[in-house]
Amino acid sequence: GQSLEQPSEVTAVEGAIVQINCTYQTSGFYGLSWYQQHDGGAPTFLSYNALDGLEETGRFSSFLSRSDSYGYLLLQELQMKDSASYFCAVRDDYKLSFGAGTTVTVRA
């Protein structure tokens, strides 16, 4: 089975940097994904890491360490529109298993 842990809530001010950690225990592992979901909306894809290291996409970066079963999502230059839930998800073959999600609240 799959088990993922991430913090439940994070609050930060506009312009700040937030790091959301994700640790996982899985029976199979192809890669770690991150998704953003605004209240009442659909999850949207942010990033995917299959190999160790840092992937940067604009203000968002994602990191993976397979040996530590650990990854993080880094949100830089926070904006009000970044207030949302962020989910890490482990890909095992063709399926995704999601963490419980981290609610990020951005304050002015």
Added chain:
Amino acid sequence: GAVVSQHPSRVICKSGTSVKIECRSLDFQATTMFWYRQFPKKSLMLMATSNEGSKATYEQGVEKDKFLINHASLTLSTLTVTSAHPEDSSFYICSVPATASYNEQFFGPGTRLTVL
């Protein structure tokens, strides 16, 4: 624009009735689609994998006779909640893999089901 659509977006029904939810892939053909269930402030739980031309694959603990899945074409999968009860009230979301590598999934906007 939207890649995946769902219909209806919201449905309220009486206990004991059946509800059908449609998931359409708008931009490309999909031999595989996924159905998830999400409770408020909770994670997405994979319910089943919908396979075009063959039976769906259900996750452990999901009743296949309760949640009927039909993948009628390469762009349409339907989830029917049969004899719905209040505990079936939830947010149901479908997704379509972006590529054959399954690294990314496009999610539909979801269907809010409320069973009275």
